[in-house]
Amino acid sequence: MRNRIIVALFCILSSQSFSQGNILVGTTTVEVDTIMSGLDIPWEIIYGPDGHIWTTERKGIVSRIDPIAKTKTVILDIVSLVYQNSESGLLGMALHPDFATTPEVFLAYTYGSFSNIKEKVVKYTYNGTALVNEIILIDNIIGNTTHNGSRISILPDNTLLFSTGDAQNQAFPQDLNELNGKVLRINLNGTIPADNPLAGNPIYTFGHRNIQGILQHPNGKIYVSEHGATTDDEFQILEASRNYGWPNVEGFCDPGGEQTFCDANNVMEPLVAWTPTIAPSDMVYYENPIFPEFDGRVLMSVLKDKRIIAMQMSVDGTAVVAEDHYLINQFGRLRDICVGPNQEIYLATNGASWTNTSPNTHRIIVLRAIDFSGLSPVTEGFVHVYPNPIQESFTLEVSPQYLGASLSILDLFGKTVFESTVSHQNMVVDALDLAKGMYILKISNDTQELLKRIVVN
Numbered sequence: 124m125r126n127r128i129i130v131a132l133f134c135i136l137s138s139q140s141f142s143q144g145n146i147l148v149g150t151t152t153v154e155v156d157t158i159m160s161g162l163d164i165p166w167e168i169i170y171g172p173d174g175h176i177w178t179t180e181r182k183g184i185v186s187r188i189d190p191i192a193k194t195k196t197v198i199l200d201i202v203s204l205v206y207q208n209s210e211s212g213l214l215g216m217a218l219h220p221d222f223a224t225t226p227e228v229f230l231a232y233t234y235g236s237f238s239n240i241k242e243k244v245v246k247y248t249y250n251g252t253a254l255v256n257e258i259i260l261i262d263n264i265i266g267n268t269t270h271n272g273s274r275i276s277i278l279p280d281n282t283l284l285f286s287t288g289d290a291q292n293q294a295f296p297q298d299l300n301e302l303n304g305k306v307l308r309i310n311l312n313g314t315i316p317a318d319n320p321l322a323g324n325p326i327y328t329f330g331h332r333n334i335q336g337i338l339q340h341p342n343g344k345i346y347v348s349e350h351g352a353t354t355d356d357e358f359q360i361l362e363a364s365r366n367y368g369w370p371n372v373e374g375f376c377d378p379g380g381e382q383t384f385c386d387a388n389n390v391m392e393p394l395v396a397w398t399p400t401i402a403p404s405d406m407v408y409y410e411n412p413i414f415p416e417f418d419g420r421v422l423m424s425v426l427k428d429k430r431i432i433a434m435q436m437s438v439d440g441t442a443v444v445a446e447d448h449y450l451i452n453q454f455g456r457l458r459d460i461c462v463g464p465n466q467e468i469y470l471a472t473n474g475a476s477w478t479n480t481s482p483n484t485h486r487i488i489v490l491r492a493i494d495f496s497g498l499s500p501v502t503e504g505f506v507h508v509y510p511n512p513i514q515e516s517f518t519l520e521v522s523p524q525y526l527g528a529s530l531s532i533l534d535l536f537g538k539t540v541f542e543s544t545v546s547h548q549n550m551v552v553d554a555l556d557l558a559k560g561m562y563i564l565k566i567s568n569d570t571q572e573l574l575k576r577i578v579v580n
Contacts, residue, residue, distance in 0.1 A: 145493070148449050149416035152493045158469065159188050159195055160486035165471040166273075167216040167405075168459045168487060172223060172537070174561040174576070176461070176469060176487060179230065181212035185254060188487065190463070191561070191578060199247065199254040206233045206240055211266060214273035219311070220281070223537055227311070228254055229283060231273040233266040240266035244275070244285050246311070260313035261325065264302050267291045269333075274405065276337040276345075282316050283309050284327065284361075286334035286347070293370040296330050304331045304369060306347070306361060320364035330367035330390070337361070338406040338421060342440040348403035348423055349393075356400045357393035358423070358434070358443070365391040374398070394443050395434070402427030405459045411466040414492035416449065424457035424470065431457065431470075455484060464563070464576060467491045506566060512578040513554050520549050521566070528568040532557070532577070554579055 146153050164181040171177045175187040183205035187196045205213050211233040219227040226249040235241045243262035247254035260283075270288035277283050289295050289304040296304025299321065308327035310316055315323055336348030345361040355374030359367065366388045368376075374396035376385035384390065397403075404424045409417045420433040429452045435445035450457075456473040463469060467489050474484035507520040519530070525545050530552075532541035540557065545566060557579045566573045 146453070148414075148490075148492075149447075151414050151416055153414075154491045154493055156489050156491075158190050158193055158487045158489050162471075162485045162487070164212075164458075164473055164485050165487060166212070166214050166458060168461050168469055168471045169216060169218060170461045170463045170469065171218060174464075177216065177218065177228075178471065178487065179213045179216050181214065182207050183213045183232070185213070185216070185228070185230070190469075190489065198249070198252065201232070204232070204234060206235050206237075206266075208237065209268035211240060211268050211271055214271065215275040215285070217275040217277050217283070220277055220279075222249075226250075229260070229275055229277070229311075231275055231285060233271060235266070237268075240268070240290075242266040242271055242273070242287070244283070244309075246313075258313070260311075261285070261302075261307065261309055265290045265292070265295070270350075272331070272334050274335055274337045276339060277311070278339070281311055283311055284337060284345075285309070286331065286337065288333040289331070289369065296332065296369045297366075297371070299324075299326060299329065302326070305329045306331065306334065306337075308363075327363055328361060328365050328367060328391075330365075330369050330372075330388075332369040336403060336405040336423065338408060340408050340421070340436070340440060342436065344440045346394075346406065346421065348406060350402060351396070351398075351400050354396075354398040354400065355393075356397040356403050358395040358403065359391065359393045360441070362391060365389060367391050394441075395446065400427060401425050401430075401432075402456075403432075404457065407460050407462050407468075409462060409466070409468070411492060413494040414466070416447065417468075420445075422460060422468070424460040426456040426458065426473065429454070429456055429475075431460070454488060463489075464574065465491075506573055506575060508564060508575060508577055512580040513557075514580060515555055516551050516553050517577070518549065518551055519545070521545055523548060525566055525568065525573075528566050531565045531567075533563045533565060534560070 165178045167179045169177040183202035185199035213232040215231040217229045219225045228247045231244050233242050242264040244260045246258045248256050267290040270291050272286035272288040274286045285307045287303050287305050295301045305326050306328045307325040309325050333350040334347045338346045347359050347361050349357045368390045371384045372381045375392050376382045406423045409422050423432045431449045433447045434443045437444050454472050455475050458473040459471040461469050470488050505522050528545045530543045530545050562577050564575045564577050
């Protein structure tokens with residue numbers, strides 16, 4: 124298997140930056156920059172295959188944000204359809220795994236009125252400029268101003284997982300006739316998978332209070348983060364058909380009534396439970412050798428305690444063997460997290476408290492670990508491209524081991540738009556035929572593949 128070497132790209136700073144500079148995360152120097160501020164509570168952020176940050180804003184807006192130009196383009200405005208009050212509104216989002224050929228976007232939002240809040244999952248098609256043609260996949264889920272869950276994750280088998288909260292009704296999570304307090308699994312057209320735990324039923328797991336993070340780990344396991352009440356926020360492995368205990372069990376199965384319920388109901392205990400509560404949100408798996416504090420760990424964004432928790436999993440993925448806390452109170456409440464192609468980390472911030480609605484405190488920031496050695500973390504070879512951004516041509520400078528390697532340029536949908544061979548250590552590449560935009564430069568030989576983001580102006 125080829126080793127993949129990510130060559131860091133440092134984005135151009137602009138006057139739009141609210142907060143920029145270097146900080147220390149452990150012993151790693153990290154550059155911090157603001158990509159976009161003035162947002163209306165960004166809830167989901169995804170680094171899309173088009174090189175943009177896709178984000179939902181809770182009032183009912185979906186946008187694409189260019190992380191280099193720091194510009195925002197609204198591609199869906201459903202403010203008139205969304206019911207937004209307190210923690211309800213337009214929440215989770217996922218892009219189709221094969222977005223280049225199937226440009227579908229999945230959204231979850233609450234609708235209705237204060238006395239009759241409902242929740243639904245829908246699908247839109249991206250036509251290159253806007254999201255169009257809403258298709259309802261599942262609706263009439265009971266909602267509330269809080270406890271709506273709403274995280275979406277698409278599995279490798281092209282089924283969709285969706286977390287629902289208990290909607291402030293503790294009778295729902297243990298009731299298999301209700302969809303609340305569950306993780307639901309449906310096909311991407313809204314039908315029910317034939318291999319779901321209950322025939323003809325979207326329920327995948329139950330006994331949940333309010334899951335707001337779903338992570339598909341490279342180890343093959345699915346992890347979720349869940350809000351407790353006054354105790355026991357949880358980090359859990361998600362397994363089909365399992366009962367997660369709420370409201371009869373909080374955190375681990377304590378001796379007495381909880382243990383009795385756990386034994387009788389096949390309750391799945393968490394890997395970690397936090398008391399006092401921390402309000403865990405979304406998660407990513409992160410790999411970056413020049414960022415050892417985060418490398419090979421699950422990174423969880425946290426709201427109430429305003430931090431990133433980095434968790435090292437055991438080899439078999441069934442235990443947390445190390446847990447460290449970073450960025451404590453540095454950027455406010457951290458709602459969501461995603462990772463870019465150069466292992467830069469994007470965070471959606473939601474102010475100092477859940478009642479803070481000032482748009483200046485709701486922003487997307489980026490963290491970039493700085494490699495002071497100037498060398499690749501895996502090899503002492505080098506690849507330089509200059510100028511970048513590119514006008515009519517660029518110079519490619521490489522170390523000798525890449526002579527003869529394949530050279531290609533791909534657009535952000537993965538289509539190859541240029542092919543050649545690295546013929547000299549210092550060679551000029553013509554870019555006249557490339558339209559303005561962002562591309563991925565790829566150099567590969569039998570043992571390595573290097574990716575670098577380039578921009579054509």
